[in-house]
Amino acid sequence: MIEVKYFGAIAEKTQCSFENVVSSNISLQNLLKDLEAKYKFESISFSVAVNQKIVSKTTDYTLKTSDIVALLPPFAGG
Amino acid sequence: MNASSRYNRQIILPEIGETGQYKLLKSKVLIIGAGGLGAVILPYLAAAGVGEIGIVDDDVVELSNLQRQVIYKSSSVGKYKVEEAKAMIAALNPDVKVNAIAKKLSGKNAISLFEKYDIVVDATDNLQIKYLINDACLITDKPMVYGSIFRFQGQVSVFNYQNGPTYRCLYPDENSSSVNCTDAGVIGISVGIIGMLQANEVIKMILETGEILSGKILVYNVLNNEQQKYDFEKSDSFVIDRSTFEEKYSQKENRVEEISAEAVLDQIDNEAVLFLDVRNEDELPKITFRNSLQIPLINLENEIEKLDSNQTIYVFCQSAIRSKIAVELLQKMNFKNLKSVEGGALALKPLLEEKVIVRD
Numbered sequence: 387m388i389e390v391k392y393f394g395a396i397a398e399k400t401q402c403s404f405e406n407v408v409s410s411n412i413s414l415q416n417l418l419k420d421l422e423a424k425y426k427f428e429s430i431s432f433s434v435a436v437n438q439k440i441v442s443k444t445t446d447y448t449l450k451t452s453d454i455v456a457l458l459p460p461f462a463g464g
Numbered sequence: 465m466n467a468s469s470r471y472n473r474q475i476i477l478p479e480i481g482e483t484g485q486y487k488l489l490k491s492k493v494l495i496i497g498a499g500g501l502g503a504v505i506l507p508y509l510a511a512a513g514v515g516e517i518g519i520v521d522d523d524v525v526e527l528s529n530l531q532r533q534v535i536y537k538s539s540s541v542g543k544y545k546v547e548e549a550k551a552m553i554a555a556l557n558p559d560v561k562v563n564a565i566a567k568k569l570s571g572k573n574a575i576s577l578f579e580k581y582d583i584v585v586d587a588t589d590n591l592q593i594k595y596l597i598n599d600a601c602l603i604t605d606k607p608m609v610y611g612s613i614f615r616f617q618g619q620v621s622v623f624n625y626q627n628g629p630t631y632r633c634l635y636p637d638e639n640s641s642s643v644n645c646t647d648a649g650v651i652g653i654s655v656g657i658i659g660m661l662q663a664n665e666v667i668k669m670i671l672e673t674g675e676i677l678s679g680k681i682l683v684y685n686v687l688n689n690e691q692q693k694y695d696f697e698k699s700d701s702f703v704i705d706r707s708t709f710e711e712k713y714s715q716k717e718n719r720v721e722e723i724s725a726e727a728v729l730d731q732i733d734n735e736a737v738l739f740l741d742v743r744n745e746d747e748l749p750k751i752t753f754r755n756s757l758q759i760p761l762i763n764l765e766n767e768i769e770k771l772d773s774n775q776t777i778y779v780f781c782q783s784a785i786r787s788k789i790a791v792e793l794l795q796k797m798n799f800k801n802l803k804s805v806e807g808g809a810l811a812l813k814p815l816l817e818e819k820v821i822v823r824d
Binding site: 391393394395403429430431433435438439440456458459460461462463464 | 497499500501502586587588589590591594611612613614615617618619634635637639640644648650655681683685692693694695696697
């Protein structure tokens, strides 16, 4: 199981702050593609972290069970 | 100045001492934005004895600001935020020199402003300005203390600290969008917590103590008190120097400001505004009223002496294409207060007919 955390405007789209994705051997790129199809993030940009480290969205990485992915959009309030 | 008694409680901290207090007094911090974040960062830095603080904001205090911008009073409404902030700090700690800068930060003033300070604090509510602050910090080699809010969540980081990663390394997509507090809503306490974390980073940098949030973004959720830190690395994909900076930001600032036809109608009796019709004389419907003047676009440069470059001018044409060209032309000739009327004469006409001003 892979845990995905959501923040800011992304969490408003998903209507939850985290969820567990039951997939094994899925690539990070495919996970992001699936989430985009499911939630339609559209114009909301975000950075992606795997295990507390920001990585490129196009990085070639196969997610492992127990990996934690986070979607971090920029905030603009102040 | 009776420094030892004012600052006694912090001087007795081994991490500060007389040396640390002297560092605070000698430091210069620039805060961009005197809103929710700025209103927390400013008094805490001033109370701690930061010697010189610049604060940049061209807004006036509004009633809806007071639930979170706690340094202002009900009687501040309608007054410049930076002036009110300066008066508040003068009463709090006369050791601190406050530079109240009632201007919008722009590509034109950012670099010369940043050069006068040691640390720049981003207390703005606008993504585009964050890129401007980031880029100007890169050029002037200043650390940028970032903070921002989305509803009950906040982010804090320090960019460009000792050549560390920048805002662009974390968020390379400059064209992204995110809502601010006006649109999303916010409670004062969330802004207060994030502003306080920013002030804490500033003080640690000055005192050269603790660990700076460089290459890390802290995300705080006030509803469940969860906080997470994410690491990010410096990316070399963005390079900027003074000339590319100027090119990039001067273009953005010359864009044409627009005003809606409805808003124009409210100003129609305002003698301080000139309504400039840049259509040809044979174009219908004719629109003339007390403060209107017709100079066809093609004649504008030759008849420029008919206009006062300090006057507020609302430019219109048939459908707001030529009026934008006219505004750009006038901007190049140093006219300052210009707006193009959205929809032009075709939008104005039905509104004016209701007011019975059109002579057709």
